[in-house]
Amino acid sequence: MREHEAQARTPRRDARSAATGQARRGDVSGLHYTPDKARRSANLAAFVQKTRAVDSRGAADLQKLFAEGDFIERIGALVAPHGLRIDNVADAYTMWWITAWHAARGENDDPSPATLTAVRAQAAHAITATGEIARASDAQKQELAEALWVQSALIDVAMEQAKRDPSRLRAVGDAVRQGAKGMGLNLDTIDLTSKGFVPVGVGQNDAPATTPKPGSAAPYGALALAAGGIGVGGFLMLRQRRG
Template identity: 40%
Template sequence: MLLRVLLCLPAAAMLAPGGAAAQGVFNMGMLTNTLSQGGSTQSENARASTSSVFRSMARAPRSAAVNHAAITYRPSTAVRQRNMQGFVARLSKVDPKGAADLQRTFARRDVVAEVGGVMRPVGLNPNNVADAMAMYLVAAYYGVRGSVDSKPADYKAVSAQMARAISTTPGFANASDALKQEIAESMLVQAVLVDQAVQAAQKQPSAMPSIKAAIAKGSRAAFGFDVTKMQLGPNGLS
């Protein structure tokens, strides 16, 4: 359950609007809509980059060298604000109320900074695209199985796999810091949302099937593969 450990508090406390978390109230409709819009939480350029990573996963051997410059970026506060605004704007097209809830959350706290602050002590870097992708993909892998029982080794394995894939993905080496930051921050926010949704659905089992389906749809939109059919092992996802 590394994501829950990383967050150091229920994800709902980070993203639920107002006092909803304290009251144990979850907007399952908002969560479902948000999770199912995985591809829509990124710009077209970001979606093209993440989908091309999937094509590189199968091609990159485990011995492939990692281009560390391609997987890291220098974060910008202005870019982060723009990313959160874009996230809300794209969600508003399918769920205006949910988008308004997220807008209020983003106005109150820097979710990405909070997640990053607890990633670093366990060896994960929020400014590393591979680490951020691993946060989301591991959460999604367990999420479609109705679980949040991830292990630290899961994140390390998927991060290494993503790092090799990014290093062999055309265009990533020359991608701007802003594009890499958008991809990474989208992954981190969606990882929190997945964790929140699964924890909420565990307390409201009737919602679990729709949450699982939304997570699966979102990961397909973002990466182009069906996480429900994949296996997670020491070498990552296969």
């Protein structure tokens, strides 16, 4: 009887394990979305409109920048060698998280492969753990991800152009810091290590789990001036030169 009971329990355990594995795979697949070009045009137009509310000149520069070609696809080509995909919300948050943290400290460093991998895992875990973004529609995921990609690019260019001007570096860092707080993340309370983000003063991989809600990514109006003035080609040259 004991042998029979053990045999009867095994399939149930296997079924539960399989279900758990499928749930985990489902969670991971929830980080992806299918991009839509018409939706992308609408997202970028909305980003310009939000920027116009705080910086009309920056909004005009952004509008010109986006009109030069598919800005998101060009970003995708730059991040692909690092294993990041533009159709993955966690990847978008990873790049924004790292870029914003460096900017808040007056830096514009590229992360090591180990750091990038660690933060990517943290971002994916945080998003799947909260569930709100993972359960969002493709349209909501695309809106959030593309706003984060654009913000990362604006920060990157602004920091590159301000690197020899300490006062401009501080201004950019302050703008990024305030933008992050508007999304619920205090960049001054975390450190970036080879194991990912940890709370300041903590030496273990204890990751902050704050992630933006769908549609919550705010524009950085002041940073639009930096990117808009150089155009897509100039942005690519700056980024590739750094790479």
